[in-house]
Amino acid sequence: SQQGEEDPQALSIQEGENATMNCSYKTSINNLQWYRQNSGRGLVHLILIRSNEREKHSGRLRVTLDTSKKSSSLLITASRAADTASYFCATAKGDNYGQNFVFGPGTRLSVLP
Amino acid sequence: DAGVIQSPRHEVTEMGQEVTLRCKPISGHNSLFWYRQTMMRGLELLIYFNNNVPIDDSGMPEDRFSAKMPNASFSTLKIQPSEPRDSAVYFCASLPSLGPRTDTQYFGPGTRLTVL
Numbered sequence: 001s002q003q004g005e006e007d008p009q010a011l012s013i014q015e016g017e018n019a020t021m022n023c024s025y026k027t028s029i030n031n032l033q034w035y036r037q038n039s040g041r042g043l044v045h046l047i048l049i050r051s052n053e054r055e056k057h058s059g060r061l062r063v064t065l066d067t068s069k070k071s072s073s074l075l076i077t078a079s080r081a082a083d084t085a086s087y088f089c090a091t092a093k094g095d096n097y098g099q100n101f102v103f104g105p106g107t108r109l110s111v112l113p
Numbered sequence: 114d115a116g117v118i119q120s121p122r123h124e125v126t127e128m129g130q131e132v133t134l135r136c137k138p139i140s141g142h143n144s145l146f147w148y149r150q151t152m153m154r155g156l157e158l159l160i161y162f163n164n165n166v167p168i169d170d171s172g173m174p175e176d177r178f179s180a181k182m183p184n185a186s187f188s189t190l191k192i193q194p195s196e197p198r199d200s201a202v203y204f205c206a207s208l209p210s211l212g213p214r215t216d217t218q219y220f221g222p223g224t225r226l227t228v229l
Contacts, residue, residue, distance in 0.1 A: 031216055042117075042204055042220030043156075088156065092216060100169060101146065101218065105155040 005104045006089055012110040019076040021107040023089030024069075030092050032065055034074045037086045037106070046074075046087075079111045117221035119205050125227045131193040134224045137186055138207030146218065147180055147190050148204040156204075162188065195228045202226070 007022045023032070031050045035043040049056045049065045049072065056063045062075040076083055086106040093100055118137040126132055138145050147159040160170040162182045170180070177196070182188040192199055202225050206218040 033216065033218075035218075035220075042222050043206075043218075044220070045217045048216055090218075100161065101158065103148075103156040103158075 006087065006107040008107060009105070010108045010110070012112065013079055015079060015081055015111055015113050017079055019079050019083070019109055019111070021074045021087050021089075021109070023072045023074070023104055025072075025089075025091045025102075026070065027091075027093065029067075032063075032072050033090045033092065033101075034061075034063060034072075035088045035090060035103075037088065039085075043088060076109075079109075081111050081113045084109060084111045117205055117207055117219050119203075119221035119224050121224060122222060123225045123227075125229065126195055127229050128196055129194045130228075131191065132195045132199075132226060132228075134190040134192075134203050134205075134226070136188045136190070136205030136221060138188070138205070139209070139219055140186065141209060142207035142219070143185070143210035144208035145182060145188050146206040146208070147188070148206065149201045150204060150223070151201045159190070192226075195226075197228045200226055200228050 005024050011019055013019050029051055031048050033048045034046045036046055037043045047058045047061050047063050049063045051067055060077045065072045086108050088103050088106045090101045090103045117139055120135045144163050146161040148156050149159055150156045157172055159172045160180045161168055165182045178192055180190045202223045204223045205221045208218050
């Protein structure tokens with residue numbers, strides 16, 4: 001099964017509301033990252049949280065990490081129509097050569113105007 | 114910087130034909146990743162290189178798939194012979210070796226492959 005799995009698979013909210021997406025993983029990690037993908041485009045990095053961090057903020061984004069539960073959440077506050085996209089979590093585990101990343105299936109977020 | 118460059122952006126081919134996808138990573142990045150994205154399977158890591166050396170190719174689905182990185186500025190993913198089930202969007206991503214964002218992958222725009 002996949003290392004990172006997002007929940008829910010799809011989320012539809014009204015503009016101005018908050019959106020929360022969750023990610024669960026199975027093995028130890030160095031860090032966990034969230035990416036956004038607009039339709040027909042490549043993924044864009046949003047935020048990274050390291051295994052020794054519990055919470056991180058970037059603008060309207062807030063990420064939490066609970067290594068005991070092997071889970072993370074991404075909160076987007078005051079959502080906008082432009083936030084409509086798919087959101088992926090990716091877990092990174094380093095080795096002697098570099099980083100190996102595993103992406104979850106993603107959450108499709110629709111923000112309705 | 115122009116970012117990660119992939120070509121072609123779209124490729125339509127017939128079953129049995131050879132397909133070559135190309136990627137130019139961001140200058141100075143020393144890790145390169147090839148991914149495949151489909152609705153059914155999501156985003157799958159196919160192979161990744163570090164300093165032009167293939168490190169993990171366990172995601173390459175079959176012997177029909179091969180990837181090379183002859184130098185730090187160029188990589189190819191080849192499918193020979195192609196099959197309809199190879200239809201997907203193929204992404205290339207690179208990762209810097211130095212600096213504050215060494216854990217951030219930079220994705221190219223992808224190549225949409227359709228095998229008829």
